[in-house]
Amino acid sequence: MRRLIAVLVLVLLPVPALAQDRTQTLADIRAELNTLTADVNSLKAELTASGASNPNVAGGSALQRMDAIEAALAELTSKTEELQNRINRVVTDGTNRIGDLEFRVTELEGGDVSKLGDTAPLGGQAAATVGAAAATSDPAAQAGSADPAPDLAVNEKADFDRAKGVLGQGDFRAAADQLKTFTETYPGSPLSAEALLLRGDALTQLGDIPNAARSYLESFSGTPNGSFAPDALLRLGQSLGTLGQTPEACVTLKEVGARFPGTEQASQATVSLQGMACQ
CATH class of the missing domain: 1.25.40.10 (Tetratricopeptide repeat domain)
Known part of the structure; x- marks a missing residue:
């Protein structure tokens, strides 16, 4: 029951509270949602196995409440994925535009456009890898999806x-x-x-x-x-x-x-x- 209370507290927190850490990425949020979903499924199995599926709880039986929480988590996960896809589209479009500008400037200079390398992703490597990082719930992989701001060298x-x-x-x-x-x-x-x-x-x-x-x-x-x-x-x-x-x-x-x-x-x-x- 303590696990159930802990999960309910996390799920019922308003979304802004979950986003208070501005360094948290979409990958982090999605991983948390996946973890909460797994906890909810585990608790449902425990309630069913223990026969505690019918006790009256405000708003319906325990299992009904769990079903409602599971549906809310599924909706949040879907919206997170939708936002991630929108960001990826913006990054791709912006990178293509910058690449086109680089090509035109090189032409104006009389340079060799064939020597132009791949354009750096808009927003840096962290933005380019957000999709791949969000596809896994491994905290270690997500931690490596963004590089910390570099410190200044001595001189x-x-x-x-x-x-x-x-x-x-x-x-x-x-x-x-x-x-x-x-x-x-x-x-x-x-x-x-x-x-x-x-x-x-x-x-x-x-x-x-x-x-x-x-x-x-x-x-x-x-x-x-x-x-x-x-x-x-x-x-x-x-x-x-x-x-x-x-x-x-x-x-x-x-x-x-x-x-x-x-x-x-x-x-x-x-x-x-x-x-x-x-x-």
């Missing part, structure tokens, strides 16, 4: 600040070179998005618009929901416009308003769209 912040300082002094060539060295020395750095954005700014000042566009694209695609993503996407669209790629520029600038409505960058994108007479 990482100092190197970044040095390059940023050079940019502030107006030495755009040196700044572009140092920021490129930074991203190569510290791949996956939490400062990469800003470093790539600043490198794009330095290259823009040097008139190297194709490489500036690529740097903005790398900044955005690495962290499409990060704090520097609106600026990176805006400047990518503006760079494409400068290169004469008006249709691509219009699509990119419209995406700024769609992804980041109400922001200063969205307002600037609207101005740029009007200047290019985008439909």
Whole structure:
């Protein structure tokens, strides 16, 4: 009976309470639902075997209550799977769009598009593996589905600040070179998005618009929901416009308003769209 009470308390908790830990993934939630479902089935078997299926309980017999709980768990599991599928569709569509932008920028630079590798999944590896992680109830497998935020290396912040300082002094060539060295020395750095954005700014000042566009694209695609993503996407669209790629520029600038409505960058994108007479 104590097990029954424990399960009822967990199941009857409001959904927001189950989602209080913001680090919990859909895979974690689905695993918990699977565990609760197994507990409910086990308790039903115990009640039936012990002959305790008919005691009166508020709302019906014990087995009736268990059936209701089991149905609620099944509905929650179904909604979790539906949400997971929607996320996977968004990741696939977003990754394809970024891959198309990478292809177009490489063409503009006169690069070899055949050497382009696979586009990194939108949102990083954790988003790409959410479907596979949710398919198992193994806690160890789920724990490995998302990488923790990396710590800064010993000289990482100092190197970044040095390059940023050079940019502030107006030495755009040196700044572009140092920021490129930074991203190569510290791949996956939490400062990469800003470093790539600043490198794009330095290259823009040097008139190297194709490489500036690529740097903005790398900044955005690495962290499409990060704090520097609106600026990176805006400047990518503006760079494409400068290169004469008006249709691509219009699509990119419209995406700024769609992804980041109400922001200063969205307002600037609207101005740029009007200047290019985008439909």
